Amino acid sequence: MGKLYVVGIGPGDGRYLTEAARAALEEADVLCGYTLYVELLKPFWPEKATYSTGMTGEMERCRWCLEQAAGGKTVALICSGDAGIYGMAAPVLELRKEYGEAEVEIIPGITAALSGGALLGAPLGHDFCVISLSDRLTDWAQIEERLRCAARGDFAICLYNPASRHRRDYLQRACDILLSEKSPETVCGLARSIGREGESIRILPLSELRGTEADMFTTVFIGSSQTRELDGRMVTPRGYRT
């Protein structure tokens, strides 16, 4: 019996690959994942066999990896950021039984909320929620309800999958819901292509975020009522009194 590692590789910059992730990738006979992530790792292991599929081949990719592991291979299934956060760890564990209980190990990685948060400053210094705006697997009505609840709870909010080619206005729709509960002055931030070529950040009020175009390589941060901009950094105080 082989082994399947489900590996979070962090935002993309090799410096943010953990030692455990590096060891698993090193040990693997084959690296499998979404084409872009396989390409990011190729320079580190140019000789290693790879298997990549497009964006929507997730289940096929999980099954292929489980099959390989059941057949005696050591496989690394690559996820950006963390393997368990909108990643492949859950579907792999759901499918595992069908493949003779192949051995599976999940290796965590630095998720976009953390790498992007560090670039912006400390937007998640107090309680926060992470919400994906992708309605590919979740009803939009439920996403709206979660946004409303997070705003009412005055959480800082981190939005993943804020837009794609087919969902251009989702960030705007999300902002409209947030604006019904929060001040238009609320400090917000964008982190784009974290740890990759063209990395950029921007801090702006919620009223302006509404008219901003985001893409699938952007993570969006919405402050709580306590979040401030301090010398160009987005900071949510922990609440210590000075």
Ligand code: SAH
């Ligand atoms: N497992 C990943 C999330 C996958 S969902 C993680 O833990 O980070 C894909 C979304 O994550 C993207 O639409 C974007 O919102 C965010 N994301 C992932 N990597 C990113 C990066 N390098 N820069 C900016 N956002 C990123």
